[in-house]
Amino acid sequence: MAGVWIALRAIDAERERLGQEGRIVVESERCIAPNATGVSLWLPATPAVDVEPFGGSVYAATAGGLVVYDERGTFVRRFTSLDGLPENGITCLERFGGKLYAGTSGSGLLEFDGEGFTRFRFVQPAASRVSALRATDDRLLVGTFDCGLFEFDGATFTRQYQADLGDACRQITTLSAGASRVYVGTFDDGLFVWKEGQAVGVRTGDGLPSDRVTGLALREGECLVATDLGIASLKESGEIALQSRVPNASGIAVRGAETWISSLTTGLTSGDSSAIVPVADGRSPNSGHGLPSHAAYGLKLEDDVLWAMTDRGLLASVPSDGASRFETFATPDSRVGLSASHVAALAVDGQGRVWAGMFDGGVDVLDAESGERLERVEDQEVREVNAISVEQDSGKVWVASSRGVVAFDGGRKSKSIGPEQGLAGSSATAVSTGLGAGGQGVAIATNAGVTVSDGRISRTITAFHGLPNNHVYAIASAGGRIYAGTLGGLAEIEGTRVGRTFSVSNSRLPHNWVNALAGFEGSLYIGTYGGGVASLAPGGELIVYEETAKADVNPGAMAVVGRRLYVGTLSQGAFVFNVDTGGWTQLGAVLGSRNVTAITASDRYVYFGTDCGIARIERSALQ
Numbered sequence: 001m002a003g004v005w006i007a008l009r010a011i012d013a014e015r016e017r018l019g020q021e022g023r024i025v026v027e028s029e030r031c032i033a034p035n036a037t038g039v040s041l042w043l044p045a046t047p048a049v050d051v052e053p054f055g056g057s058v059y060a061a062t063a064g065g066l067v068v069y070d071e072r073g074t075f076v077r078r079f080t081s082l083d084g085l086p087e088n089g090i091t092c093l094e095r096f097g098g099k100l101y102a103g104t105s106g107s108g109l110l111e112f113d114g115e116g117f118t119r120f121r122f123v124q125p126a127a128s129r130v131s132a133l134r135a136t137d138d139r140l141l142v143g144t145f146d147c148g149l150f151e152f153d154g155a156t157f158t159r160q161y162q163a164d165l166g167d168a169c170r171q172i173t174t175l176s177a178g179a180s181r182v183y184v185g186t187f188d189d190g191l192f193v194w195k196e197g198q199a200v201g202v203r204t205g206d207g208l209p210s211d212r213v214t215g216l217a218l219r220e221g222e223c224l225v226a227t228d229l230g231i232a233s234l235k236e237s238g239e240i241a242l243q244s245r246v247p248n249a250s251g252i253a254v255r256g257a258e259t260w261i262s263s264l265t266t267g268l269t270s271g272d273s274s275a276i277v278p279v280a281d282g283r284s285p286n287s288g289h290g291l292p293s294h295a296a297y298g299l300k301l302e303d304d305v306l307w308a309m310t311d312r313g314l315l316a317s318v319p320s321d322g323a324s325r326f327e328t329f330a331t332p333d334s335r336v337g338l339s340a341s342h343v344a345a346l347a348v349d350g351q352g353r354v355w356a357g358m359f360d361g362g363v364d365v366l367d368a369e370s371g372e373r374l375e376r377v378e379d380q381e382v383r384e385v386n387a388i389s390v391e392q393d394s395g396k397v398w399v400a401s402s403r404g405v406v407a408f409d410g411g412r413k414s415k416s417i418g419p420e421q422g423l424a425g426s427s428a429t430a431v432s433t434g435l436g437a438g439g440q441g442v443a444i445a446t447n448a449g450v451t452v453s454d455g456r457i458s459r460t461i462t463a464f465h466g467l468p469n470n471h472v473y474a475i476a477s478a479g480g481r482i483y484a485g486t487l488g489g490l491a492e493i494e495g496t497r498v499g500r501t502f503s504v505s506n507s508r509l510p511h512n513w514v515n516a517l518a519g520f521e522g523s524l525y526i527g528t529y530g531g532g533v534a535s536l537a538p539g540g541e542l543i544v545y546e547e548t549a550k551a552d553v554n555p556g557a558m559a560v561v562g563r564r565l566y567v568g569t570l571s572q573g574a575f576v577f578n579v580d581t582g583g584w585t586q587l588g589a590v591l592g593s594r595n596v597t598a599i600t601a602s603d604r605y606v607y608f609g610t611d612c613g614i615a616r617i618e619r620s621a622l623q
Contacts, residue, residue, distance in 0.1 A: 024150075025124035026157045031084035031110070031117040034589040038621030041080055041592050042371035042614040043088060045337025048314050049297050051307045052093035054100040055114050060314060060330070061090035063341040063612055066102060066112075073314070073329040079117075081592045085110065086119055088592045088612040089341070094133035096140040097154045103130030105612075106571075106595070109142060109152075120157075122147070132185075134175035141182070143172030149184060164199045165192050176216035176223065181236075183223050185213030191225055191234070207240030208232050215251035215298065217259070224259065226252040231261060251298035255306055258324055262296035268308055268315075268326070339364050339376060343609030345556065346600040347388040350395025354600070354607060356614060357385025363399060365411075368602055371616070381406050381416055387556045389431040398442070400428035405444055417444065417451075424449035424460040425470075430556055432475040435482065443482050443493075445472035450484050452496060459496045466498030467491050468512070473555050474527075478519030479538055485514030490526060490536075508542040510534055510549070516558035518565065520579065525565055527553030533567055533575065547584040548575050554597045557609075561601040561619065566608075568596030574608060576622070591615040 043064030050061040057076060060067040065080040065088045080088050089105030100112040106128045109120040122128070125147045132143035141161075142150040148162045148170045161182055162169070171187035182194040190203035190211040203211050208227060215226035223234045226249040233241050248264040260270050297309040306324060308315040313331035317324045338356065345357030353374060354366040361383045365375035377399075384402035391398070397408040404418035405428045417423050425448030435441030435452075444451045449462035449470050461484075463470045469488030476483050482493040489503035489512045502509045511531025518525045522538035532548030548567070557568025565577040573588035574596045588594055591608050598609030606622060608615040 023124060024157055024159060027121045027123055029119050031119055033084040036082045036590050038618030039590045040616045041082060043337060044341040044613050045332050046341055047297060047311050048309045050093045051300055051314060052095060052100060053302055054095055059093055059100060061093050063089050066090050069330050081589050084117055091131055092133045094135050096135040101133055101140060103133055105129055132172050132175045134177055136177050141175050143175050145171050161194055164194055164197055173213055174216050176218055178218050183216050185216055188212055214249055217252045217254045219254045224252050250296060253299040253301045253306055255301055260299055262299045262308060264295045267294055267296050338613055341613060342611045343614055344597050345385050345388040346598040346607050346609045347390045348600055348602045349390055349397050352602060355388050355397060357388050357399060387430045389433050391433045398431045398433060400431045402427045404428050405431060422458040424451045429473050430475045432477055435477055443475045445475040445484060447471055461496060468501050468503055473515045474517040476517035476519050478524040479522045483517055483524055485517050488512050490514050508544050510544050515553050515555045518558045518560050520560040527558050527567055529553060557597055557599055559599040559601060561606055566599045568599055570595055
């Protein structure tokens with residue numbers, strides 16, 4: 001009997017586990033604007049990625065918040081994290097049940113009732129990135145990039161479709177729904193079609209040009225499927241036919257007899273309802289349809305108005321007797337705003353200007369007060385910027401990127417260091433300047449070791465010489481020594497020799513992956529990926545700060561400002577350590593994103609780089 005009792009308990013436990021796995025937990029909260037005293041946001045001038053008319057206005061989803069225009073295209077306002085949004089990265093929009101819904105890049109779903117916002121956070125199953133929305137007559141389809149599909153009836157979230165679609169349907173990019181079918185496009189697993197409780201997958205082996213689906217549009221008897229390698233039509237019978245080889249298609253829409261395609265490389269093209277072909281008369285598309293020949297990020301048909309999101313603005317086409325003609329509805333001001341959203345490095349030069357290095361390449365040089373872009377540094381040797389360092393004495397600016405290191409003197413490129421000049425690796429991840437007795441020394445962290453130069457001779461230090469790992473992410477000086485943070489731990493370097501090393505196995509270091517370092521008054525502060533922050537005291541004691549336990553510190557996102565240490569993390573905003581009291585606090589909502597990727601300061605401000613722009617905060621407001 002004991003064996004039967006044990007078996008029954010095991011069955012009950014398995015039933016409970018399966019029940020918990022199928023349970024949906026979604027938390028909701030009213031968004032409240034934070035105390036933003038002394039805070040300014042410098043947001044990217046990136047184009048809209050979605051648009052939705054609502055309440056007599058037109059709303060646009062951007063990486064810099066939710067932008068509102070009146071019906072003539074005049075800018076009205078911009079909702080950001082300073083208005084209570086959990087972040088500024090808005091990914092998609094849709095009306096449902098008299099409200100406007102917005103997906104975010106990492107903070108779940110937002111509901112706007114015309115007065116304020118409510119946030120829905122998907123706890124179980126966990127999902128943060130809402131990537132597609134589509135309203136049907138009785139529910140809102142919510143596609144996520146983490147965990148597949150949810151449905152919302154205005155009161156309750158369910159996962160009825162996902163149960164049939166299966167675990168393979170996860171990274172959703174686009175949605176469409178007909179009378180009896182639901183179409184779900186994914187990032188790398190093709191198209192899923194649901195009908196009457198059954199789901200089938202359609203992939204390249206079945207006839208799709210690519211498994212990366214970027215847009216869907218329904219026309220009589222078929223679904224048009226846009227992918228990054230072309231367009232296919234899927235008949236209700238299951239037959240698939242290639243329609244077009246338009247490259248890098250980003251969206252598709254059907255209105256009447258016209259079918260339109262948006263592309264990142266060819267702009268907007270059109271065809272009739274029987275075939276989809278690029279405009280073939282040899283003229284610029286602009287001559288026939290009012291179209292600019294620029295990158296187009298998507299198409300959307302709402303209330304019979306066809307909207308196009310392009311890198312030169314938001315276009316609209318209203319129904320007409322002849323061929324559709326697009327007109328510019330709203331154009332972003334190219335004179336303001338960051339050139340990209342993801343700021344990977346920050347520094348203030350000798351003239352007080354802010355240098356912002358972009359993850360996607362290049363550097364913006366900004367006015368410290370207004371955030372106005374004064375210069376744009378675009379160079380083949382400055383790509384995918386990882387770190388920026390300024391020599392205090394000379395004012396020379398060093399930029400570390402995936403192509404090596406470039407020095408700028410007086411705003412002009414004066415020196416390049418790559419593998420041909422003795423750099424240890426092809427990608428530079430951090431730079432520490434002003435080293436050595438004469439202050440001419442430079443230490444450069446790379447993907448293949450550390451290169452140390454005294455201004456005349458360069459030497460390379462690798463795992464062969466004692467580094468814990470060749471992948472070096474951070475470099476700093478403290479107490480007259482150079483420290484290198486690597487994938488395998490921390491190394492102390494004296495001259496060109498590795499002295500002590502610290503790892504999980506031989507010390508209290510909370511994690512071997514060291515991403516950020518900062519020296520202050522003889523102590524070295526250590527930021528790790530997954531283990532939070534520790535410090536190495538002048539006497540050699542390693543102190544672990546439990547308040548930051550398990551935090552993912554971002555590469556290079558650490559700075560000492562006055563008597564405080566600021567630490568940027570992947571998802572928890574910025575930790576702030578008071579050196580005098582030993583206390584920790586956190587900054588979150590006011591930063592515009594909880595993914596803080598760079599930190600620097602001037603005499604008056606602290607600048608926080610994030611994946612959604614820059615937050616500038618007065619130092620007096622941080623006391």
